[in-house]
Amino acid sequence: MIRVTWILLLLVSLHRAASAETVAIRGGTILTGAGETIENGVVLIRDGKIAAVGTNVSVPADAELIDASGQFVMPGIIDAHSHIAAESINEGSVAVSSMTGIEDVLDPTDVDIYRELAGGVTTSNVLHGSANPIGGKNAVIKHRWGKDAKGLLFEGALPGIKFAMGENPKRSRGQGPAARYPETRMGVIDVIRQAFTEARAYQKEWKEYEEKKRGGAKGLSAPRRDLELEPLVEILEGKRLVHAHCYRADEILQLLRVAEEMGFRIATLQHVLEGYKVAKEIREHGAGASTFSDWWAYKIEAYDAIPYNAALMVEKGVLVSINSDSAEEARHLNQEAAKTMKWGGLTEDQALALITINPATQLRIDDRVGSIEVGKDADIAIFDKHPLSVYAVAQKTLVDGEVYFDRGLDLVRRAETEARRKELLERAKGGSR
Amino acid sequence: MVSTLLGAVLATVAALADGPDSYAVTGARILIGTGEVIENGVLVVDDGLIVSVGAVGERVQVPEGAWVIDAAGKTVYPGFIDALSTLGLGSKPREEATPAGRDETIARGPDDRPGTYSYKAAADELTLSDERVVKWRSAGFTSAATVPDQGIFSGQATFINLAGEREREMVVRTPVGLRVNFTRPGSGRSFPGSLMGVLAYVKQAFADAAHYRESWAAYEAAPLGKPRPTYDRTLEPLARAQSDGWPVLLPAHEAHEIERAIGLASELGVKPVLYGVHEGYAAAETLSAAGVPVLVSLKWPARDKDADPDAEDPLRVLELRERAPSTPGALEKAGVRFGLYTDGVEKPEEATLNLRKAVAAGLSRERAVKALTIDAAAIFGLEDRLGSLEPGKIANFFVASGDLFEEGTKIETVFVDGKKYEVRGGDE
Numbered sequence: 001m002i003r004v005t006w007i008l009l010l011l012v013s014l015h016r017a018a019s020a021e022t023v024a025i026r027g028g029t030i031l032t033g034a035g036e037t038i039e040n041g042v043v044l045i046r047d048g049k050i051a052a053v054g055t056n057v058s059v060p061a062d063a064e065l066i067d068a069s070g071q072f073v074m075p076g077i078i079d080a081h082s083h084i085a086a087e088s089i090n091e092g093s094v095a096v097s098s099m100t101g102i103e104d105v106l107d108p109t110d111v112d113i114y115r116e117l118a119g120g121v122t123t124s125n126v127l128h129g130s131a132n133p134i135g136g137k138n139a140v141i142k143h144r145w146g147k148d149a150k151g152l153l154f155e156g157a158l159p160g161i162k163f164a165m166g167e168n169p170k171r172s173r174g175q176g177p178a179a180r181y182p183e184t185r186m187g188v189i190d191v192i193r194q195a196f197t198e199a200r201a202y203q204k205e206w207k208e209y210e211e212k213k214r215g216g217a218k219g220l221s222a223p224r225r226d227l228e229l230e231p232l233v234e235i236l237e238g239k240r241l242v243h244a245h246c247y248r249a250d251e252i253l254q255l256l257r258v259a260e261e262m263g264f265r266i267a268t269l270q271h272v273l274e275g276y277k278v279a280k281e282i283r284e285h286g287a288g289a290s291t292f293s294d295w296w297a298y299k300i301e302a303y304d305a306i307p308y309n310a311a312l313m314v315e316k317g318v319l320v321s322i323n324s325d326s327a328e329e330a331r332h333l334n335q336e337a338a339k340t341m342k343w344g345g346l347t348e349d350q351a352l353a354l355i356t357i358n359p360a361t362q363l364r365i366d367d368r369v370g371s372i373e374v375g376k377d378a379d380i381a382i383f384d385k386h387p388l389s390v391y392a393v394a395q396k397t398l399v400d401g402e403v404y405f406d407r408g409l410d411l412v413r414r415a416e417t418e419a420r421r422k423e424l425l426e427r428a429k430g431g432s433r
Numbered sequence: 434m435v436s437t438l439l440g441a442v443l444a445t446v447a448a449l450a451d452g453p454d455s456y457a458v459t460g461a462r463i464l465i466g467t468g469e470v471i472e473n474g475v476l477v478v479d480d481g482l483i484v485s486v487g488a489v490g491e492r493v494q495v496p497e498g499a500w501v502i503d504a505a506g507k508t509v510y511p512g513f514i515d516a517l518s519t520l521g522l523g524s525k526p527r528e529e530a531t532p533a534g535r536d537e538t539i540a541r542g543p544d545d546r547p548g549t550y551s552y553k554a555a556a557d558e559l560t561l562s563d564e565r566v567v568k569w570r571s572a573g574f575t576s577a578a579t580v581p582d583q584g585i586f587s588g589q590a591t592f593i594n595l596a597g598e599r600e601r602e603m604v605v606r607t608p609v610g611l612r613v614n615f616t617r618p619g620s621g622r623s624f625p626g627s628l629m630g631v632l633a634y635v636k637q638a639f640a641d642a643a644h645y646r647e648s649w650a651a652y653e654a655a656p657l658g659k660p661r662p663t664y665d666r667t668l669e670p671l672a673r674a675q676s677d678g679w680p681v682l683l684p685a686h687e688a689h690e691i692e693r694a695i696g697l698a699s700e701l702g703v704k705p706v707l708y709g710v711h712e713g714y715a716a717a718e719t720l721s722a723a724g725v726p727v728l729v730s731l732k733w734p735a736r737d738k739d740a741d742p743d744a745e746d747p748l749r750v751l752e753l754r755e756r757a758p759s760t761p762g763a764l765e766k767a768g769v770r771f772g773l774y775t776d777g778v779e780k781p782e783e784a785t786l787n788l789r790k791a792v793a794a795g796l797s798r799e800r801a802v803k804a805l806t807i808d809a810a811a812i813f814g815l816e817d818r819l820g821s822l823e824p825g826k827i828a829n830f831f832v833a834s835g836d837l838f839e840e841g842t843k844i845e846t847v848f849v850d851g852k853k854y855e856v857r858g859g860d861e
Binding site: 088089091092094099101102105108128149150178180219221224225420424425428 | 539622651
């Protein structure tokens with residue numbers, strides 16, 4: 001019982017520190033992500049927002065102080081491709097699963113939310129899987145560990161959806177009546193074209209109804225709502241971002257072309273391992289590219305990949321991010337970004353941008369996060385060494401100015417958690433006898 | 434008083450039921466179920482209903498010819514309600530979801546209405562040959578909300594009394610709700626193959642139901658010159674759940690599932706009753722703020738008997754097991770209305786024992802009884818006719834040897850619709 005109280009006290013004190021209206025992070029090297037590195041600087045946070053950044057910032061007497069002397073303060077890391085905190089990922093039974101959504105199945109108790117905070121991650125784009133040419137809706141979340149599902153949602157983030165090309169969506173699912181169309185790459189494109197043709201008709205049906213209604217027509221029946229087509233209409237109207245899983249250069253071009261033909265844009269190409277071959281076309285379409293640092297050859301279509309992919313696309317003017325697609329890899333995205341300096345010679349700023357402002361821009365949340373600038377959300381990671389060093393370990397991670405991860409507290413809590421576990425196990429044994 | 438006109442008929446029924454119409458249970462401690470307790474009381478029953486209840490010596494009229502049951506030293510409780518069950522629907526083994534293979538029916542989307550049996554009313558599927566009816570009754574359960582449990586929309590709930598000469602006599606009211614399960618009806622190859630697919634389907638089905646209702650309303654208002662909408666037996670009950678406010682029973686065990694179900698219900702435009710609710714201790718304030726009633730499963734989470742003895746359970750799981758029995762107490766404190774259900778235990782006595790754990794974890798005895806009686810009745814809108822021992826209500830009650838929360842207390846006699854059933858004690 002005493003132990004439990006101790007944990008509660010810790011939590012309460014953590015919460016107090018966090019909810020202080022004004023917080024000042026002092027003494028560290030600030031990598032603003034906005035083209036500036038400030039030695040021995042101050043980040044002043046008020047009501048969850050960044051109020052001031054610089055060396056000459058006056059800190060109010062009542063401010064909660066975070067000492068970052070000798071440490072590195074950077075914008076919270078943003079993972080543009082994640083599958084954490086969700087109780088299901090793939091609705092693989094149908095070729096178009098746009099009626100489904102990650103938001104419906106968010107699990108705020110998934111410990112990966114916390115573990116990624118321990119790697120400096122503050123925002124994740126939680127995507128549906130890649131089983132369908134047109135998959136389900138995504139959820140952009142902030143890692144507000146301890147909040148309920150609604151509390152995780154990145155309020156105001158433009159909604160998105162998953163598309164997928166290649167082996168995953170065309171892979172045969174079952175035999176006989178259980179087999180699912182499509183089974184070829186051309187079938188994948190056909191599914192997308194067909195779905196948007198239907199979405200256009202659906203959009204028209206509703207527009208006509210709304211117009212008649214506005215005109216005062218009586219006895220009108222509204223068309224049936226189709227939850228599969230509604231998100232596709234949103235894509236056509238620019239209200240929903242398309243995040244498309246793809247590998248090969250030919251299918252990347254196929255996708256860009258069918259999108260242009262149907263009248264919408266691809267927001268991000270995900271994985272995009274052969275993006276370096278068609279970087280110019282990607283840039284011209286206006287798509288972002290979110291790729292791995294050096295992860296490939298796990299299937300045939302992922303063979304023609306090179307570690308220079310990210311750097312080459314950056315050079316060609318593509319908006320590039322490095323993502324994880326993995327709860328493990330997400331915990332060291334800083335190192336993944338660093339690899340682009342070795343393979344491709346990106347600068348420190350360019351490398352950091354791959355996991356901060358670039359994914360923020362790809363997700364259209366760059367007005368809120370992605371850099372340490374006045375007015376932005378105070379989503380901040382503090383590392384003991386330069387975050388692009390393999391020796392760097394995150395010490396504190398803040399979301400909206402609140403400390404959600406504190407390595408010092410974490411070390412204390414590990415022992416408490418283990419003690420509680422043992423206590424419960426003992427009690428369970430007693431009960432079953 | 435029984436009308437003399439019906440006297441002859443009733444006599445026949447009474448003979449069949451092996452007992453008279455009128456009883457006076459005297460000398461017992463009587464829990465009315467409203468919170469009031471009468472020491473040394475009299476409870477008079479006639480023709481299936483409670484006629485009067487009061488203390489011995491008060492003017493409690495005992496009808497002529499009533500059988501007097503001396504219950505001195507005993508305790509009378511209102512009959513318990515198993516608030517979510519398949520009682521009376523037969524105890525045949527549950528149908529397993531069709532495995533993937535040649536025979537599997539593949540649903541290609543919401544239009545195929547996967548796992549949808551919303552047209553099935555429990556009332557039409559009742560069978561007295563379900564041996565659980567007697568078992569449950571012998572444990573003090575006189576009523577149950579019962580509903581098929583297979584599929585996503587598994588059927589319409591019926592509120593039944595656990596006795597009758599014929600199945601139809603068991604029915605107290607139907608329908609009293611619509612049961613939804615977040616289960617996949619087939620393999621992953623059939624839609625929906627995931628939890629988010631199931632939720633998407635439930636949303637589409639209710640959107641279709643709303644459209645169905647509006648289409649018919651528009652047609653009925655001016656049928657001339659319009660094609661009529663197509664009848665759909667799966668959508669009719671969903672549309673009625675929306676328009677008539679049927680309780681829609683939604684599963685929710687953990688706190689985040691509770692939050693999810695509350696959000697879903699408001700999106701669907703239905704009145705939710707959540708069932709399961711083992712982590713209700715962490716969501717009591719949420720439920721209270723939303724004004725959503727719940728049915729708490731009395732089958733507390735436990736380690737699977739076949740679990741690998743070397744596998745270590747995560748802290749979260751251990752906490753849930755430890756704290757689940759504190760849910761009823763937490764709900765009581767937060768002012769959340771809740772009923773209880775036995776959730777497929779083999780012996781109903783297990784559920785009663787599990788309820789004692791909830792009492793040990795903070796639930797008041799008074800609320801424990803209410804949760805099993807008047808509160809459960811109120812969740813289904815039937816508190817005006819049963820759930821407490823007030824005059825005029827259905828005579829569902831039982832006589833126990835003492836306080837139910839004490840060790841060794843036995844249930845001796847059970848009355849359902851005013852008919853007396855002796856509990857055949859002992860192990861079979």
